[in-house]
Amino acid sequence: MPEPADHLAARMDNIEEASVFADRRTEQLSEEIAELNKRLHEASKRIERLERVMDTVSRNVAGMADPGTQAPPHAAGPDVSRDPI
Numbered sequence: 001m002p003e004p005a006d007h008l009a010a011r012m013d014n015i016e017e018a019s020v021f022a023d024r025r026t027e028q029l030s031e032e033i034a035e036l037n038k039r040l041h042e043a044s045k046r047i048e049r050l051e052r053v054m055d056t057v058s059r060n061v062a063g064m065a066d067p068g069t070q071a072p073p074h075a076a077g078p079d080v081s082r083d084p085i
Helices: 004-064
Strands: none
Touching: none
16 A cells, blocks of 8 residues: 555656646637737738728718619519619
């Protein structure tokens, strides 16, 4: 039968190993979260730039439309007659 001191020393070793593992895992997860946060921030900035470009394009296209121009027949939709009125 192992002596109580040996048993306690083994338990302490196990606890220390688990603590080191938990500390390292916490550090790894923290690094991963920081990287994901950086990537999310970069993606948000790209989306904002794309939205500005789309707004600009939309305004430019809207400014080019001639109000007197009739929509082409294919723009009428499936349930609207394609014959001109």
